[in-house]
Structures are given as C-alpha cells and as structure tokens.
Amino acid sequence: MDVADNNDRADNNDRADDSNRADDIDILGVMRKIPHRYPFLMIDRVVQVVPGESAVGIKNVTINEPHFQGHFPSRPVMPGVLIVEAMAQTAGILVVQTLGPDAEGKLVYFMTIDEARFRRPVTPGDQIHIHVSKQRRRGNVWKFKGEAKVDGVLVAEAIYSAMILDEK
Incomplete structure (x- = not known):
C-alpha cells in the first residue's frame, strides 16, 4: 500500500462518520471548539458542517470591532487578512467536527496562504458567509479552499493550509 492509498483511506474515514455532522453551531459551540476569543474570534456561528468535506460559517460585521478605529475611520473596511482568518477559523470547526471531541x-497554525483575492470591500452591516472545503489532508496537515460571500457575491477567496497540534 502506498501513501496515496493510505491518504484516500483517511479521507474516506473522514466522510464515513456523519454522527459529527452539524447544521448549526452557535457562538458558545464555536468557542468550545476553537481557542480564539475576542477580539480575535472572527466567526459568530457555523450553519453547516459536513465532516471531512466542508463547512459554512457566518461573520456579522459590526462597527464596534476594534480594527475599524483605524481601518479606516472615515470609511470603515474590514481588513482582508481578517477575512482570511475567518476562513481559517471556519476550517478549524470543520477539522474539530471531523476529528471529534478530542x-x-x-491549536491550528497557518502554514500557507495562496491565491488570496479580495474582490470588494466588506463594511459594517455586512454578513459574511464563509464557505470552506477540504482539498487534502495528510496526517495533521490540512489544505482548504475558502470563499467569503456577502449577499451571494464573492468578496474574497484563498487556498490555505494549516497544521493541527496535539497540545492545547
């Protein structure tokens, strides 16, 4: 058996357990699953998770967020890097739902961010729907594609990889 067969088997195992499927994880559930906290918790809920495959997170953008004090006071725009961070946090929920309560x-650390594109500004009052899908998993390294949409319009996208660590 080669490495590719082993990875395919791991991918199939990811999809085999639908008991971890979630159709709505509120903010308290999000906070149980990932370690991020204010002011760096970038998602408010997750409305769908298909373990081993995909997740959809929600970010409600409000004027009260600290980055708007300086980015930019006369025309508040959510920094693109924070949109990518919201994609990563949504992917973190996907990883936890795939691997289970343990x-x-x-902690999940970024390893790469590729092909990041920012299509239009995100401003207070917007609700971002963050769609992430697993592209590949090799051991504790995961690769994802993320898309952020406001009112169904693509505002940002990226391909990124991350590593989950055994330490908490």
Whole structure:
C-alpha cells in the first residue's frame, strides 16, 4: 500500500462518520471548539458542517470591532487578512467536527496562504458567509479552499493550509 492509498483511506474515514455532522453551531459551540476569543474570534456561528468535506460559517460585521478605529475611520473596511482568518477559523470547526471531541480547543497554525483575492470591500452591516472545503489532508496537515460571500457575491477567496497540534 502506498501513501496515496493510505491518504484516500483517511479521507474516506473522514466522510464515513456523519454522527459529527452539524447544521448549526452557535457562538458558545464555536468557542468550545476553537481557542480564539475576542477580539480575535472572527466567526459568530457555523450553519453547516459536513465532516471531512466542508463547512459554512457566518461573520456579522459590526462597527464596534476594534480594527475599524483605524481601518479606516472615515470609511470603515474590514481588513482582508481578517477575512482570511475567518476562513481559517471556519476550517478549524470543520477539522474539530471531523476529528471529534478530542480535537476541541487544539491549536491550528497557518502554514500557507495562496491565491488570496479580495474582490470588494466588506463594511459594517455586512454578513459574511464563509464557505470552506477540504482539498487534502495528510496526517495533521490540512489544505482548504475558502470563499467569503456577502449577499451571494464573492468578496474574497484563498487556498490555505494549516497544521493541527496535539497540545492545547
């Protein structure tokens, strides 16, 4: 058996357990699953998770967020890097739902961010729907494609990889 067969088997195992499927995870559930906290918690809820495959997160953008004090006071725009961070946090929920409760609260570190594109500004009052899908998993390294949409319009996208650590 080669490495590709082993990875395919791991991918199939990811999809085999639908008991971790979630159709709505509120903010308290999000906070149980990932370690991020204010002011760096970038998602408010997750409305769909298909373990081993995809997740959809929600970010309600409000004027009260600290980055708007300086980015930009006369025309508040959510920094693109924070939109990518919201994609990563949504992917973190996907990883936890795939791996199960033992993965809750574990740290996940960015390894790469590729092909990031920002299509239009995101401003207070917008609600971002963050769609992430797993492209590949090799051991504790995961690769994702993320798309952020406001009112169904693509505002940002990126391909990124991250590593989940065993330490909490």
